[in-house]
Amino acid sequence: MNIKHNTESQRMTFWEKIYLPEIAKGMALTFKHIFEPKMTRSYPEERFVPQGSYRGRPVLVLEESGERCVACGLCSRVCPALAIEVQAAETTTREKERYPVKFEINMLRCIFCGFCEEACPEEAIVMSRDVEMIYENREDAILGKEKLLVPIAQLQDRLEYLRNHQYYEPAS
Ligand code: SF4
Ligand code: SF4
Known part of the structure; x- marks a missing residue:
């Protein structure tokens, strides 16, 4: 049986x-994209x-009176990546x-x-807008309280967003 195959140029x-x-x-397409708003x-x-x-x-949210946590x-x-380690201690000197x-x-x-942010009943852990993270070794990537605590004034954008979009009542 003879099967005829058209070449690419014959099909054009x-x-x-x-x-x-x-x-x-x-x-024309190239020029159109040149004058479009820059995406990079x-x-x-x-x-x-x-x-x-x-x-x-x-x-972690840091208030004037101390950490919220x-x-x-x-x-x-709740952390699916098992990334958080918390050890609690009792206190009598605080609220x-x-x-x-x-x-x-x-x-x-x-x-x-x-x-973690969704589960927290105290609004004590929030997702910041810190996107620049550089670690030179594995130990540096394990952040303790000294690196996690951020003054509440720097987290207002996120807290406001949460209050407008989350299901739970904000901490008083
Ligand atoms: S965002 Fe919070 S819950 Fe999610 S992986 Fe990171 S530490 Fe865990
Ligand atoms: S859920 Fe909130 S209050 Fe509870 S340990 Fe985590 S950060 Fe602290």
Whole structure:
């Protein structure tokens, strides 16, 4: 049985064979994109400042009276990457009964899911807009309280976003 296969050039129309209209179409598309708004930025000269909806690295909220965390451990229980370690200690000198004597997040494990933030009953852990993370070794990527605690004034964008979009009542 004889089967006839058309070559690529046999399948092309006359206008496709002379290429010029296709070249003109390609150039028109290129010029159209040249004058469209720019979607890229020249990092690091042009910094990226995320909105409150952005989920950067999780941090602990630090108020004037101290850290909000009451060491309930819910964030640690809910974290799918097992990235959070909390050790509680009792306190009699503060308004709350417990505080985290140790609080660590392993940023090599964190997948920025935001579950810890959702689970926290105190609004004590939130996703910041910190996107620039550089670690020179594995130990540096395990962040303790000294690196996790961020003054509440720097987290207002995220807290406001949470109050407008979350299901639970904000901490008073
Ligand atoms: S953002 Fe997700 S993965 Fe990262 S610490 Fe929170 S719960 Fe764990
Ligand atoms: S950050 Fe929130 S959920 Fe995690 S231990 Fe502290 S109070 Fe509990």
